[in-house]
Amino acid sequence: MNTEDLIKRAKTIREKAYVPYSKFPVGAALLTTSGKVYDGCNIENAAYPVTCCAERVAIFKAISEGETSFDTLAVVADTDRPVPPCGSCRQVISEFFDAQSKVHTTNLQGDVKTLTVDQLLPYSFSPNDLNDHE
Ligand SMILES: O=c1ccn([C@H]2C[C@H](O)[C@@H](CO)O2)c(=O)[nH]1
Ligand SMILES: [Zn+2]
Numbered sequence: 001m002n003t004e005d006l007i008k009r010a011k012t013i014r015e016k017a018y019v020p021y022s023k024f025p026v027g028a029a030l031l032t033t034s035g036k037v038y039d040g041c042n043i044e045n046a047a048y049p050v051t052c053c054a055e056r057v058a059i060f061k062a063i064s065e066g067e068t069s070f071d072t073l074a075v076v077a078d079t080d081r082p083v084p085p086c087g088s089c090r091q092v093i094s095e096f097f098d099a100q101s102k103v104h105t106t107n108l109q110g111d112v113k114t115l116t117v118d119q120l121l122p123y124s125f126s127p128n129d130l131n132d133h134e
Contacts, residue, residue, distance in 0.1 A: 010076040
């Protein structure tokens, strides 16, 4: 699937966002290396911090279906600039995507800013760091 279609998938699932508190719907879609797409929207909760962002919903859906190899991620919201993923999502993205994988941050106006995972979260804490102690 090409970038344009992946962004379209993110826009479509954004309509399913459960956002009674922020009223800020976000959509995300990821492409696996085998060519499958998993999408996600943000899901909020009356206990606000329990909220899960669109990016993590998409990634957790894919992981829970047994996917292990990820290629590209697209994110969309109705923002002036292409919507930046939050810090928690950057950490989760860095766990499952290669450092050079592309993240297409976008908005409804069609602006696209593409960053690598390493640009989004440089010098990130990684699974390898856990092996370095003792
Ligand atoms: O990249 C982002 C930024 C924010 N949100 C969600 C979290 C919350 O539901 C709402 C406002 O922060 O937007 C996402 O899903 N992805
Ligand atoms: Zn987030």
